[in-house]
Each structure stands twice: as C-alpha cells, then as structure tokens.
Amino acid sequence: MILFNEDKVTKLFSEILQALQLLEDLRKLSLDGFIAEPHKISSAKYNLIVAIECVIDLCNHIISKNNFRAPEDYADTFKIIAEKGLISEEFASSLIKMARFRNRLVHKYLYTPAAGGGGSVH
Numbered sequence: 001m002i003l004f005n006e007d008k009v010t011k012l013f014s015e016i017l018q019a020l021q022l023l024e025d026l027r028k029l030s031l032d033g034f035i036a037e038p039h040k041i042s043s044a045k046y047n048l049i050v051a052i053e054c055v056i057d058l059c060n061h062i063i064s065k066n067n068f069r070a071p072e073d074y075a076d077t078f079k080i081i082a083e084k085g086l087i088s089e090e091f092a093s094s095l096i097k098m099a100r101f102r103n104r105l106v107h108k109y110l111y112t113p114a115a116g117g118g119g120s121v122h
Contacts, residue, residue, distance in 0.1 A: 002086065003065040012058045019051040045105050052102040055095065062086070074099035 026044050034040055059077045068084060071077040075096040082092035
C-alpha cells in the first residue's frame with residue numbers, strides 16, 4: 001500500500017489542474033497573437049513551471065512518505081516512482097523530459113519563439 005497525505009495530494013492536483021486550464025486558454029491563441037504579447041509568454045512559462053513543479057512535489061511527497069531512496073535530482077524522482085511500479089517507464093521518460101524543460105525555463109536558457117527561435121507553442 002502506498003502512503004500519502006490526501007490533503008497534500010488534493011492541493012497539488014488542484015494547482016496542476018488550474019495551471020493546465022490557464023495553459024489551455026493560451027493554447028487557443030494564434031502563434032502571432034501569442035508572440036505579440038510578452039505577458040502571455042510569461043504567463044505560459046510561469047504556468048508550465050507551476051504544473052511541472054507540482055508533479056515533482058507530488059512524486060517527492062510519495063517518495064518521502066514511503067521511505068523510497070532519495071532522488072539525486074528531479075529526473076531521478078520520476079525514475080524512482082517508475083522503479084516502484086507506480087508509473088510506466090514510458091510515462092517516466094516523458095516526465096523526465098518535462099523536468100529538464102522546467103530547468104530550461106527556470107534558468108532562462110530556452111530559445112523561445114519570442115526571442116527569434118522557431119517552433120510552435122501548441
């Protein structure tokens with residue numbers, strides 16, 4: 001049986017859902033409309049960070065409550081959860097990419113469309 005604090009998990013899921021809803025609203029914009037408004041880019045970055053960090057916090061909470069081995073970094077957090085059979089290896093791989101993307105956002109070494117980079121925000 002996996003141990004966790006129901007209130008903490010509920011709060012984290014609520015924050016994830018709220019951030020995803022705000023991101024969904026931004027996704028409805030055209031690329032040109034999105035890039036033309038720097039505050040919308042900032043909002044997208046912030047809400048991505050919030051959602052990703054909540055997933056990391058959720059996994060770290062489960063790791064801590066169940067006395068699993070301590071993660072070496074954010075990516076390792078997802079490896080541990082997969083090792084314990086709580087998520088698939090494939091999903092863990094996606095979450096690891098998400099954690100690395102979070103690092104790029106937080107440390108500002110992301111080449112964004114607004115800064116002249118290509119790609120899609122959708």
